[in-house]
Amino acid sequence: MTPNEAVEHAIRSRRAVRAFLPDPVEPGLLRRLIELAAQAPSGTNMQPWKLRVIGPQARARLEAALLAALAAGERPGAEEYRYYPVQFREPYLARRRKVGWDLYGLLGVTKGDTEGMKRQTAANLRFFDAPVALMLTIDRDLEIGSWLDLGMFIQTLLIAAQGHGLDSCPQAIFAQFHPIVRRELAIPEHEVVVCGIAIGKADSDAPANRLVPEREPVEGFTTWLD
Template identity: 45%
Template sequence: MKEDKAPMTARDAIEGRVAVRRFMPGPVPLDVVRDILRTASHAPSGANLQPWRVYVVAGATKAALCAQVETAHRHHAEAHAEEYPYYPDAGLEPYASRKRQFGQVFYGALGIQPDDVQGRARQTARNFRFFDAPVGMVFTIDRRLAQGSWLDYGMFLQNVMLAARACGLDTCPQVSIARFHKVLRCCLAIPDDELVLCGMSLGYADTSAPELAIRQSRLPVDAFASFQGFDAAAA
């Protein structure tokens, strides 16, 4: 008799979450997507402002959107730019070294060499198809809101990814697609008073993807946290 699998704990969901960049073609039911977003909406926000706005696409609508974004990326990339800076200056340490290490591990798992410019470009371009996931999401925020609401939004995005894990689904948060906010606005009727933050792929992970065999390193707790006021007995 087959034993029931133990339910996923919060720790399982957090530590098991990875950015999946290869998905199975099977559809995700609308009610499942709705339930993920309903759960995610329990994220805290200052004074309950709930600053999130989500545009969800699938099927023919997603295909048409991706075609438009891919065309812009292929032929008019120089005419598009993000609405806000995401990464720090290229040489800022220790972040520049961490970014290089990420690239070495990730592209190495895909067999893409450091000098393979075209190979890296092909992988980057897959962002604009939502990595072939059955569902794509675009997240926006009222551009009048302050930094506190951006902090709240990060907790909402994390909730989306963890709620997806609890449903047996995986995600990939994507800032790259936000560069083409002009195209997204046109296709999804996003008003000008909303700033495009990022996108996210949602679907069932293709577990044969070679990059899933690796895990990016995490700093030990003592490298980023200090502890004060704990006596020796409590420690």
């Protein structure tokens, strides 16, 4: 592939993977991906992102605590930040419902199957068994512009991973369980727990990984001005 084709392929082939092979990721490659992500733009070069690479011992403690809370039916508590609107409206409601039920359909989880949904939540809290588990935070006193910068860092990291033959999944669920994440990873109160990221090689046999979300055509969200 030409450089242009390689970039386009990495962008188009990237998707949220929800089942990973146990194949390890070389530490040197992971560091390279993080270095590439750090080239993301940020207003006045503030570089507001903060990243934690979760090692085996810390990950075991974190996952055990999260799964124990899930099994006990404990509610995560107040949201760390509001990811979704209080009231969904169209077209966002239909898109959200479709991708959700498309995923659960692949998993064999039907409406009202609380145990099936709980199993999928548990997999999410285990970083879908990916070999690499990351946690992203941002200082609480920063404004929306810095959150945009953090989003660009995350996307650059995901595309860099894809370009190097790795798959990924950004995971907002950890923000819901932020008190546990904060405690187990020693994250100070002045940092907001934004999301986790799982990285590794996709398990091509896993039903969940057959999900390919639909994308809106350019005409659906673009206005061409003369």
